[in-house]
Amino acid sequence: MGHALIVEDDADAARMMAQLVASEGFSAATAQSLGEARRQMALQQPDVVLLDLKLPDGNGMALLDETELIGNSEVVLMTGHASLETSIQALRFGAADYLIKPVSARQLQGILSRVMKPSVLLDEVRSLHEDLHRTGRFGHLVGTSAPMERVYEQIARVAGTSVTVFVTGESGTGKELVARSVHDLSRRRARPFLAVNCGAISPNLIESEIFGHEKGSFTGAERQHQGFFERAHGGTLFLDEITEMPLELQVKLLRVLETGTFMRVGSTTPLETDVRVIAASNRDPAQAVAQGKFREDLHYRLNVFPLDLPPLRDRLDDLPLLVRHFLAEMGRRENATKRATPAAMERLAQYRWPGNVRELRNVLQRAWVMSPDADITDQWLPRNPAQQVASLPASVRPPAAPARADGRIEVAVGTPLADVERQVILATLDHYAHHKERTAAALGVSLKTLYNRLKEYGL
Template structure:
């Protein structure tokens, strides 16, 4: 039987909590001061510590000074004085979660049901690192480049906590795989993982989809509908393309993150939200705030633990490994084994991959289908007319940013964009026969607009083809074009 230590100076609160925990088949001990807590720990090492922050002889955080306790016991904060800063500090020190007084039985049950010793979580991370050292994946992520090793380390540190994670990176870099790996290494792994693309849901329906609705709350609501927060109860909710969420809904999301409660559309009763939120965007967050696409207060609330995924061009040494991984999966699925020729692998390593890992996967699938024999040659590989050269941005970047080969920031020759008039809000692009050159000093949003408009013109305004080449969803492309049209209209006025 697992042993729980409750450290709380409020005798009545501690007694009530002791009875509730005992009902969940844990043995329980109670301490009212730090001194009593240390004595109880010496007598019997607890598996789980429910720790009050405000104690007569000091702060509950003082117990985190004992490395043996942090390493062997799961610590959960219980306080009536919770703040975002205090919670973040506690979680940084090693707390797994926190509860706010008065204790809600549903939340306490969730914490107890997710109980897992830190040693078990560390064993899972050690197993993944061992597989990584032998050339395998880290969870669902593949890559051995230093930039990816840093991502794996961040995932290892944050997975066992309840901290909100904010994943940033270009389209096609694998943000959902990061979120899934965090979930799989967390105490919530046995509960649902739900992924929501905020840019793929109609603005008129997104609130209902996320929070649910009551029967009769609007025309067509002929029955009660459970939203993603309820369906992900106890688990993890991944909100992709968070900058595509309407601003009025961002306010409600912020409220949920701050209070842990939400209401269905058409309801007057709030409900507990026992969900860990992981958000993601392919925009630069500060640019999204400046453009009015992301509330600044929501950014601060989401950005508790940021993870930035590198583009594929910043880890070109992983291209061969990823390509072989994708090819192995296709061969297993199709039942016919094929392999890359040396020329094919060279071609893969000489292409800048503007669509990142998603584009690489699609390229491997296409080459597999087009290869007539058991050898995939370079005939059907994407072609870049120029050899790889460091871009101006890469040349000016700090040397320690990456040890991977630098890759030109220009799109490949297959884009062949026509000269494009720059948007009114951005510096003019320098047109070229084979590339779009981006002047130093423009923002990421301006660079993105130049690339999108050039690619759209090259593909004769075929939006489906343009979205596929850029590695973004069609919904995202439509949203971007709508924004650009509005900006041009404002400039004209």
């Protein structure tokens, strides 16, 4: 049976919380000041401290500075509202979570169900680092390069807290794997991890999918539907491509983050939710804010702990390890063994990888299928556009677009429109380091249209 210490200056509130704690199988002690809390902790080390911030003899945060007294206790802050400042304070001082006052039974049950001594989490992080040095893996992630070491350090630091995380990085860098690693190292690991791509759901359905709906709330709503916030209760909700969420829904998401409550579509009854949100975007969030596509207040609320993933071109030291990992994964699935030849590894190292690790996996899968024997050669591996153009006969090579230092191109009067289009596309592609998704977005065309044009140009 665990032991809880409730540090709360309101005697009635403390007594009520002690009863709730006892109903969850914990023994409970109460303290109405910092001094009394210190005495209680000296008498019996609690498993969890429910700590009010405003006490008669000082701020509850002062207790967190006394590491010898806190020892191996999990600390949960109690606050009147879930402000951004509270989240940052909880992270800075090492608090595991926070409760919004007045504390509800459901909130408290969720907290107590996740009580885990900090030393347990530290041991797990230590074990993951040992696995990293032995196998090159850290949870769901693969790589031992310096940029990835920094990512692992941040995951280990934030996983044991309850603060929101904002993962940024180019498409294909592994943002969902980061979110899963944070969840698996957190106190919420026994509860669901749900991932939703905000850009892949119809704007007409996304509110219903995230918050749920009542029967008859709109045409086709033949039954009550639980949204992601209900299904992920107690666990982690990963909101990928958050900058693609409609603005009117961003307002409702902000309210959930600040109050811990939401309403299904067609309902007027608020429901409580206990979910940790991890958001992600392959766009620059600040740029999305400037463009009016992402609410600034929501950005601040989600960006408590920013975590940026490096593109594959900035971590090429990990390429051999990733190739071995993916080929071993395919080998287990296909019950066969294949390896990349030195020439293949050289070709892979020269490629720019605009699609990052996801593209690498897809390239290796294709090469696996096309290679008739155990050796994967460079025959079926991609080349950079400049290398592809150089290999074409001079008669069919597309002309390079003349670009100035300021990124502009000059087009002579009377140039055929088709040639103008080609020069603009190639210059923009070169400007974005041959990242096709960014190029298409900058040009205002679909990715399919861009691919069709490049195919016409022999690229």
